[in-house]
Amino acid sequence: MSRFFAVLFGVVLGAAAAAAEWPIPTADGTIWQYVLTRDGENRPGTLTRQVFAAKHPAEQNDLRIETAVNGASHSTEFLKNEGKTILETAFRNANGETQTFDPPVTILPSDLNFGAEWNYRGPVAGLDLNLPLKIVGEGEIEVPAGKFRALHFRGEKNDGLFTVAEFWFVRGIGSIKEMVTQRGPSGDLLSRNSIELAKLPALSRIKPEQKKLEASVSTSSDGDSLDVISADALQIVARWRGHGLRKNARIRAVWIAQDTGVAPVNFKVDEATVVAAVGNAFGKFTLSRPADGWAPGKYRVEFYVDDELTDTVDLTIIP
Numbered sequence: 001m002s003r004f005f006a007v008l009f010g011v012v013l014g015a016a017a018a019a020a021e022w023p024i025p026t027a028d029g030t031i032w033q034y035v036l037t038r039d040g041e042n043r044p045g046t047l048t049r050q051v052f053a054a055k056h057p058a059e060q061n062d063l064r065i066e067t068a069v070n071g072a073s074h075s076t077e078f079l080k081n082e083g084k085t086i087l088e089t090a091f092r093n094a095n096g097e098t099q100t101f102d103p104p105v106t107i108l109p110s111d112l113n114f115g116a117e118w119n120y121r122g123p124v125a126g127l128d129l130n131l132p133l134k135i136v137g138e139g140e141i142e143v144p145a146g147k148f149r150a151l152h153f154r155g156e157k158n159d160g161l162f163t164v165a166e167f168w169f170v171r172g173i174g175s176i177k178e179m180v181t182q183r184g185p186s187g188d189l190l191s192r193n194s195i196e197l198a199k200l201p202a203l204s205r206i207k208p209e210q211k212k213l214e215a216s217v218s219t220s221s222d223g224d225s226l227d228v229i230s231a232d233a234l235q236i237v238a239r240w241r242g243h244g245l246r247k248n249a250r251i252r253a254v255w256i257a258q259d260t261g262v263a264p265v266n267f268k269v270d271e272a273t274v275v276a277a278v279g280n281a282f283g284k285f286t287l288s289r290p291a292d293g294w295a296p297g298k299y300r301v302e303f304y305v306d307d308e309l310t311d312t313v314d315l316t317i318i319p
Contacts, residue, residue: 020061020081023108024174028053029203032174034195035144036069036126045070047126047195062089069126077107077122084110088122112151112171114138120155124165125178125193131157131165141168143177143196150176160185174201213251215240215303215311221284228316231294238301238313241282245305249276252304253285260297269299 028051036045052064061081067074076092087104105121112135120133133155141150153167161182168177179194216225219233229236238253254271257263272285285301294317303311 021084022063022081023084023086023112023171025172025201026051026053026063027203030201031203032201033198035198037194037196038126039189039192046198047074067123067126074126075123075128079107080104091122091128093128108169112169120165124167125180125195127180127193129155129157129163129165129180131155131163133165133167141176143198145176145197145199148173148176161190162187173197211243211311212245212305213240213242213303213310215301215313217301217313217315227314228318229294231296231317231319232289233294233317234289236287236289236294236315238285238287238303239282240284240303240311242276242280242305245276245279245281247277247279250274250304250306251276251281251283252307254302254304255285255287256300256302257295258298258300260295260299262295262297 030051032049034047034049036047038045046069048068050066050068052066054060054062054064063079063081065077065079067076072094074094077088078090078092080087080089082104085106086108088101088107089104090098090100092098101121106118107120107122109116109118114135114137117132117134119131121130122128133153135151136154137152138149139152141148148168148170150168150170153165153169155165157163161184164181166177166179167175170176175195176197177195179192181192182190184190216239217229218224218226218237218239219229219235221237221239223237238255240251240253242249242251250273252271252273255269257267257269259265260267263269270287274283274285276283296317296319299315299317301313301315302309303313
């Protein structure tokens with residue numbers, strides 16, 4: 001049983017740090033609603049974008065924005081704020097196929113002054129584009145949501161298909177208007193899409209019920225959440241974050257080997273407890289690898305708030 005009894009829970013407790021400053025609203029559930037116009041279609045459609053903020057404090061400078069066209073899922077952008085530069089780390093299309101960018105691509109530079117240029121990769125007016133952008137001016141623009149003074153971005157690309165993309169962007173609000181025109185080699189108009197902001201971004205009226213505590217497992221404090229981990233991992237980090245906890249609530253994590261072939265089924269390997277001094281406290285429980293490695297199999301970590309089971313994270317360790 002040495003592969004289990006060598007394991008010790010180390011505990012770290014903290015309170016949420018300040019998030020990076022974003023040029024757009026980032027509250028979880030924020031929605032932008034646009035009127036979508038396409039050449040050749042008699043009636044305008046709708047395009048919406050919604051923010052899904054990261055739950056874990058180590059990921060608080062990350063965002064997920066999901067786009068829907070006429071109510072159907074269209075694409076998902078995975079964004080990161082790095083020194084006020086907004087980067088896209090991955091993009092998922094309507095078929096669920098995800099493309100990861102290494103290095104990430106720039107969505108919005110930190111320098112939003114006239115003449116700034118960057119290589120853009122992402123959605124524009126319902127299309128997925130990859131082209132250079134430049135800030136070409138600033139001026140008044142009117143859309144259904146009202147009148148705004150907006151920065152004007154423009155980009156062109158000719159790869160057999162001549163594409164012109166234009167944005168009008170307002171700090172603190174986001175994209176006000178977008179237009180994409182595409183022409184064939186002979187100059188014939190192939191398509192023209194545009195979106196205009198219908199109303200100011202606002203929180204969704206339907207918000208999922210928030211748990212007292214949310215948990216995840218990884219191999220580091222700030223790594224991606226994992227449900228499969230290699231047996232040679234140096235450590236396993238069970239992370240949690242509280243929401244509206246009572247003062248000095250007790251947070252307990254229990255590490256259980258469900259089915260390993262080495263220990264009895266549902267064998268309790270270890271547990272640890274910490275006191276949360278504030279309602280939005282967060283922390284981590286770190287499990288060190290035993291000397292002869294992790295036993296492959298199925299595990300779970302149970303998280304309790306004042307002895308009430310609040311969340312469970314399942315984990316598989318593979319050879």
